[in-house]
Structure formats: C-alpha cells, structure tokens
Amino acid sequence: MSQNIFLCSETVRPSTRWLDAFPEGVCHERRTLVTAARPGDVIWVESGRGDWLEDLGTLVRSLPGCHLVVVSMTPDGAEAVAVLDRGARAYCHALAVPSVFRDVELVVRHGGLWVGPELMTRVVGAAGRALAPHAEVPQALLSGREAEVVHEVVNGLSNKEIAAKLGITERTVKAHMGAIFEKLGVRDRLQLVLRLSEHGNVPLPVH
Known part of the structure; x- marks a missing residue:
C-alpha cells in the first residue's frame, strides 16, 4: 500500500494538520528516504532548507514513480514555477487544513498538478x-x-x-x-x- 512520507530533519517536522490528514503518514530523514520510499508514495518536502531546490531535482530523479509535493510557509508564485520545473507535482501551504492536504494527495495520485486556486x-x-x-x-x-x-x-x-x-x-x-x-x-x-x-x-x- 502506498504511503505519505514527510521528509524530516532535526529542525523540520510535519504540522499537526498534516498529521491529522494522514494519521498513517510517516517521517523519514534524507538518508533513509530513498530506501524507504516505493513507487506510488507521496513524498512531502518543506521548502527553505538550504539548497532545497537543487535537492528537490535530485529527489525526483532518485525516486521514480513517487509523487513529490512541496509545502511552504510562505507560498510564492515564482517558487511554485521553480518547484514544478524541477518535477514536483504539487505546491501548497505548509499549514493548509487537513482536507486540502487530502485533496492534494488525491490530485497527484491521479496524475494532476496542484498549486492551489490563486497560485x-x-x-x-x-x-x-x-x-x-x-x-x-x-x-x-x-x-x-x-x-x-x-x-x-x-x-x-x-x-x-x-x-x-x-x-x-x-x-x-x-x-x-x-x-x-x-x-x-x-x-x-x-x-x-x-x-x-x-x-x-x-x-x-x-x-
């Protein structure tokens, strides 16, 4: 069964709203993510972690068959374009309500793109x-x-x-x-x- 995986670090953790949306969701650090992820999984990445944009492109290439979603505390149109350009399937607010997170998951699992109505x-x-x-x-x-x-x-x-x-x-x-x-x-x-x-x-x- 496919999973929702949040890319964690010492300073980055999923919001309580994300955890409410995906009670069965799991967290992995960068070093364990590639071996833990399977095709069909949705990988959630928070923006703003150093060279995260370059790392995003690397993740897309190293996780074929997975759907990468970027969450941001300050969503921005230019950043959304950069995210999609690097192969992510969605871009949304890191503090979105649980129903939005579930909508994002549904869209990307069906092959669509999500950046929210305004963006x-x-x-x-x-x-x-x-x-x-x-x-x-x-x-x-x-x-x-x-x-x-x-x-x-x-x-x-x-x-x-x-x-x-x-x-x-x-x-x-x-x-x-x-x-x-x-x-x-x-x-x-x-x-x-x-x-x-x-x-x-x-x-x-x-x-």
Whole structure:
C-alpha cells in the first residue's frame, strides 16, 4: 500500500494538520528516504532548507514513480514555477487544513498538478503570456463560448473574473471548463495552456 512520507530533519517536522490528514503518514530523514520510499508514495518536502531546490531535482530523479509535493510557509508564485520545473507535482501551504492536504494527495495520485486556486491562476497567466505567440485555440473542437473562456484562461483570469467579463455565472464557467478539459484531454489549467502551445504539433483528441 502506498504511503505519505514527510521528509524530516532535526529542525523540520510535519504540522499537526498534516498529521491529522494522514494519521498513517510517516517521517523519514534524507538518508533513509530513498530506501524507504516505493513507487506510488507521496513524498512531502518543506521548502527553505538550504539548497532545497537543487535537492528537490535530485529527489525526483532518485525516486521514480513517487509523487513529490512541496509545502511552504510562505507560498510564492515564482517558487511554485521553480518547484514544478524541477518535477514536483504539487505546491501548497505548509499549514493548509487537513482536507486540502487530502485533496492534494488525491490530485497527484491521479496524475494532476496542484498549486492551489490563486497560485494556479497566477502561474497559468505567466505561462500564457510566455507561450502566447505559440498558443492556438482549436476552434473546430470548441464552441464559440468555450473558445472565449479558453482565451481568458490563457490571459490568467480566474473563474470569477471570466464570469464577470463574459456576463455569465461562475457555475456556467465551471461547466465550460469541464467540457474544455474533456475535449482537449487535459486535467487542469496549466496542462490546458501547455497543450494549446503545442496544438500546431501535437494532435488533439477528436470528439
């Protein structure tokens, strides 16, 4: 059975909220982690430990099949991008409530990425601006309204902001997002932006 493992040290320990979320979770120091972890385990790493970013990349390479999650006491958009760039699957607040920790676990175990709603919007906006010259909305696959929603996602707008701009309800935006994800074969906003940037070279699902 897969585990939740928190990377501990003399000064770093999981929060009581993390322990509440995962009563069966375990702690390992760096020296024992590689031998203790198995494919499918979720490895939780706290940011800010010296050269932790470089170490994160090493952990990703040395723990194939594991899902690495970074927790931070001061979540930051730039740090989130750096974390994902090094192969982690999620980034969240170190003092999140237990239900959020369990949601993060569920998302990464199913192959998704998690950086939280606010940071995700900021990260997607940054990615959208960087990839804008290459992004192409597949009009043949989407309805006119869905294409409008995609355009605003690439611009970094949240569901609430998209609803206000397009004059529709936030619930309707969520419904459009679900249809868009299904049609384009993606799991989240970041994958959506990346897929659009590749649209000219990567075939999209035909529905």
